[in-house]
Amino acid sequence: MKKIQKVLLGIFITFQVNAQWQKQASNTEVSFRAICAVSDKIVWIGGAKGTFLKTNDGGKSWETHQVLGAEKLDFRDVHAFDDKNAILMSAGEAEQGNAKFYRTEDGGKSWEIVYETTQKGVFFDGIDFWDKQNGIAFSDPIEGKFFIIKTKDGGKSWSPINAVNIPKNQENEAAFAASGTSLIIVGTKQAYICTGGGEFARIFRTENQGETWSVVKTDMPAGKTNGLFGLRFWDNQHGIAVGGDYQEVEKAIPNVLLTADGGKTWQNTTQTNPVGLKECIGIYKKKILIAVGPSGTCFSKDFGKSWIMIDKTPFHSISIAGNGIWAVGGKGSIGKLAIDIFKK
Numbered sequence: 001m002k003k004i005q006k007v008l009l010g011i012f013i014t015f016q017v018n019a020q021w022q023k024q025a026s027n028t029e030v031s032f033r034a035i036c037a038v039s040d041k042i043v044w045i046g047g048a049k050g051t052f053l054k055t056n057d058g059g060k061s062w063e064t065h066q067v068l069g070a071e072k073l074d075f076r077d078v079h080a081f082d083d084k085n086a087i088l089m090s091a092g093e094a095e096q097g098n099a100k101f102y103r104t105e106d107g108g109k110s111w112e113i114v115y116e117t118t119q120k121g122v123f124f125d126g127i128d129f130w131d132k133q134n135g136i137a138f139s140d141p142i143e144g145k146f147f148i149i150k151t152k153d154g155g156k157s158w159s160p161i162n163a164v165n166i167p168k169n170q171e172n173e174a175a176f177a178a179s180g181t182s183l184i185i186v187g188t189k190q191a192y193i194c195t196g197g198g199e200f201a202r203i204f205r206t207e208n209q210g211e212t213w214s215v216v217k218t219d220m221p222a223g224k225t226n227g228l229f230g231l232r233f234w235d236n237q238h239g240i241a242v243g244g245d246y247q248e249v250e251k252a253i254p255n256v257l258l259t260a261d262g263g264k265t266w267q268n269t270t271q272t273n274p275v276g277l278k279e280c281i282g283i284y285k286k287k288i289l290i291a292v293g294p295s296g297t298c299f300s301k302d303f304g305k306s307w308i309m310i311d312k313t314p315f316h317s318i319s320i321a322g323n324g325i326w327a328v329g330g331k332g333s334i335g336k337l338a339i340d341i342f343k344k
Contacts (some may be wrong), residue, residue, distance in 0.1 A: 019048015046075030173198030244277030
């Protein structure tokens with residue numbers, strides 16, 4: 001969402017070292033909002049100033065680099081397939097040269113621009129893949145509808161989805177490029193997009209890999225600075241959406257929605273602990289939800305019905321693979337969560 005880009009970049013950050021979150025050595029102070037854990041050992045991160053990081057040994061060591069020619073770009077989402085192949089998505093105004101996707105096949109030694117556009121109004125918010133070949137990405141609305149593109153060759157080429165098959169947006173409705181999870185895929189054909197900025201938060205839904213879309217209104221408060229920020233599903237029917245207000249990150253407003261019918265309907269449930277803006281949600285071992293945001297982190301053992309505070313450490317995004325639970329935030333902050341916390 002272009003209108004909040006500068007504000008989002010400026011939120012927080014002080015990284016607190018504690019027994020729960022184990023601080024990682026990023027060797028940079030740029031802001032991170034993009035993370036993709038491939039396994040316990042392999043994790044990719046994207047950040048501001050064209051920065052990307054990678055570990056192949058579970059965080060014992062990190063590679064920190066800039067993509068050549070991308071030094072002014074802000075990578076807000078990353079999708080990695082393994083230790084060699086990954087795609088970085090930059091967020092920003094396309095007319096200023098900020099809408100680009102980079103792809104590597106050699107572990108980040110070299111990068112190729114596989115998609116770029118200067119079309120006015122394009123501002124990418126998220127990217128995700130159903131499998132190694134089929135993926136999807138989306139931008140803020142163009143002429144009142146989300147701009148959605150697809151790939152069928154692992155991100156080497158992209159083509160737009162016919163706007164006729166996409167519902168109209170509300171006035172000022174868009175998505176928050178805050179955590180890379182305002183768009184997620186589920187199963188082999190489903191995908192979801194959550195929104196804010198409009199009169200009320202909504203969730204867009206497809207069951208055929210993005211060819212056609214429907215949209216449902218939720219009861220989540222929305223406005224210029226608030227709405228839904230992140231999504232996660234633990235099976236084809238059950239999922240969660242989190243959000244809040246990025247200008248009042250500790251404000252106690254409804255910030256969690258649940259669905260039990262594949263996203264056809266959504267219900268408000270208990271607010272997180274701590275309350276306030278949550279930008280991303282992860283799931284560990286298909287049974288423990290972990291929410292992160294500027295107001296702190298927490299987890300749920302009953303799929304969002306109640307929450308247990310971890311601490312007030314602020315993060316933007318979280319990614320989980322195996323026993324590796326990773327989160328990223330501002331000023332180069334990377335944390336790995338100690339799984340012993342769930343035994344308490």
